[in-house]
Amino acid sequence: MVSDRFGRTINYLRISLTDKCNLRCVYCMPEDMTFRPKAELLQDDEIVRLVNIFAKLGFHKFRLTGGEPTLRMNVVDIIERIVKTEGVQTVAMTTNGLLLDKLAQPMADAGLQRVNVSIDTLDSDKFKKLTRWGTVDEVWDGIRAAEEAGIEVKLNAVVVRNYNDKQDAVDLARLTLKNEWQVRFIEMMPFGDVADFQQSGTVSQEELMATIGAELGELTAVNDGNLDGEAQLYKLAGAMGTVGFISSVTQPFCASCTRARLTADGRLRLCLLREKEVDLLTPMRAGATDAELAGTITEAIWWKPWGHILDEDVIPLNRGMSEIGG
Ligand code: SAM
Secondary structure (H helix, E strand, O other): OEEOOOOOEEOEEEEEEEOOOOOOOOOOOOOOOOOOOHHHOOOHHHHHHHHHHHHHOOOOEEEEEEOOHHHOOOHHHHHHHHHOOOOOOEEEEEEOOOOHHHHHHHHHHHOOOEEEEEOOOOOHHHHHHHHOOOOHHHHHHHHHHHHHOOOEEEEEEEEEOOOOOOHHHHHHHHHHHHOOOEEEEEEOOOOHHHHHHHHHHEOOHHHHHHHHHHHHOOEEEOHHHOOEOOEEEEEEOOOOOEEEEEOOOOOOOHHHOOEEEEOOOOEEEOOOOOOOEEEOHHHHHOOOOHHHHHHHHHHHHHOOOOOOOHHHOOOOOOOOHHHHOO
């Protein structure tokens, strides 16, 4: 088990399988984004080796992300190898859903338990405006395929002022009335080049709850007010599902953080919203033993920052969300 200097046990690793994506969401990356050469990214065996080391250190929850993780060559094989690693208890994925139509069943067969599918709006035109590429129908096909494959599905929506902060959010929340889904609204966070856009477009949980409540009625806290992962959970009257809010900007949940991130180029990112990273790829390729890498990871986790300091105007500039692995 590894802990940081604040006494938090860190046992959840989000692994970015690639920095590439088949969408260009306005809040995530520029349309002409350039990507890292393949040789600079963790190879399959390197990912599996690191998972094994993390699992021995007590990490048991793993989430595959990106970029778009389903674009990773051999993604099914990678999932299977992670699932089979001793100590690994859950393997989940965050995806835009576009390729789930084809991949959901093989990934389920490989042991993938959950997917969080990003869907910011149900409106095709707004979807295009937000994601630039892709269609909302493809996402729906993906969601259905995941459900048919027996994978637990949650829906994620990043809310952007003047894009999807009104009727779109209400329509997404309405889905929980007749579906057992958790629809989670994520406050937009600022990173690198697009920080100005992000900061001016962030919509707070408070504002969003008021918008949803005005149309669909009161949202009642569930789960005894405890966080489900990062989400505060609420229910609309008579709903089958829940509405979640991930409010990293206005209501940070750093005290309960159990996470670290492994970027596609093998850096251990200790806090999403802080620049501090530790390189694992270079020592691994220079011949470091598992014990040495475990030592580097343990030391890095010890120095994990408490959390973000956006209110002091400290914004992470070294990478955007797609390069970190959200
Ligand atoms: N491509 C996958 C997807 O679309 O879900 C996984 C990677 S994506 C970076 C992970 C999540 O981060 C998505 O839900 C996405 O909407 C969210 N995201 C991207 N940029 C963000 C930002 N600036 N603030 C908050 N969430 C963001």
